[in-house]
Amino acid sequence: MAIRSGHGSSNIIGKLWRGLFALPACLLLSCHSQPIAPVQTVDPTHYDSFFLWAGVKPPKVLDQAKSVYLLAGELRKDDASHIVPLRATPQTQGEDNVILWLTIRAERLDWKESTYQQLFNQMQSWEAAGNHLAGLQIDFDAATLKLGDYAEFLKRLRQRLPKRYKLSVTGLMDWSSGDGPDGLRRVSASVDEVVIQTYQGRVTVPDYTDYREKLSRLDVPFRLALVEGGEWQEPANLESNAQFLGYVIFLLPQKL
Template identity: 35%
Template sequence: MVRTNQYTEFWVWGGVDASRIQPYSKRFYILQGAITEPSRGSVFTRQGMQAANEFGAVVLVYRLNTLTWNRKIHDTLLNHINAWEYRGNTVVGIQLDFDARTKNLHQYADFLRQVRQDLPSNYRLSITGLLDWANQGDPASLQSLHGVVDEIIFQTYQGKHTIPNYPAYLKSLAKFHFPFKIGLVENGDWDSRYEDELSQSHYYRGAVVFLLPNPPHTADGIK
């Protein structure tokens, strides 16, 4: 089981009391909102947490359902960075959460190059990734992300539950030649021995835990 007190990096979505894990946390990935494309063009919709001064190192997260951005979207992201820094936080960078189909990775890579070009060089660019990418993705498309994004976090869960056959995918990740992390869900099924195996890779950077709004207590009372 994924226990928060065994990790130091966390995703914080709306409705989460982050204070319960702050004593041992080092980095927060904090949802800022969604970027969509209704009929009038790309639009940002606020979700999650606004700038606060109780964190430290933060990565600002944006959910995407479009790869068509206008200048206003880029300006919005920079305004968010400035707001969090004004509150005394260290903004490490931004993360984009987009479920790119495995066969369309090359298109996503082109989009990310443009984002990287527009993002000030002192901020890191992180993306989430599907486990399918490691098993079925075109190696050339994946490798083309090198030098564009700074990390990929492969999500081992869907919704509030761990993907049942996750071990089959992890073997492919161990061969991945790119800085990566794995995403876990709080209280999800998990065998930490797989982390030991992944740590043998020079490119493995650890795990990030998705915090649940109201996590259930286990039998021994530990969350």
């Protein structure tokens, strides 16, 4: 039976009951609600880790870099035996704090013995020039349902890669959904990190918010790659995720 309010003591009782029911709800909201981060335009000056692709002139912001992923070459569809060089050996001897990753863009996974030897020779050349080389990164567009095949390739690569080098891969946002997590676990068995790209080409993917909240499913060390000038809204609890290693900014050619 509903308690009426507005008349004498019944009004007090009504307020008391409403208060008793309302209090747990308020406590529940205060305990579990998370502030929503604002939507931001990605400004490279706020970060210290970057992707520098071939053809992009190093911008001033690299002076603050702690780590840089440099596209060094491509293994193209028409030739599995040779990596096409895209960059001269970098010279960072005086920049002791800058950690480099040698990135290879791969369009196929059936690498030849000559491909591996060419790659490892290039990595040794980078180190011989005085660079602090963390390891190798593979940039390959592996479909979510094909992650098992990709995992087999990475397993073979990891076995060949000198143990002093780490292994990184780029990944797609939908790896965190559907059948992605199972395949991703197989991938993670061979790699030290996955860098999840939130963009396609030079723009943020329109539906990135659909995948953003699923990042908590990732049971693998990961970074998030944001495109310069793109959109980003940080999901709740991201910074407290033990697997989250930070952001990497994909730098674009500077406008004249």
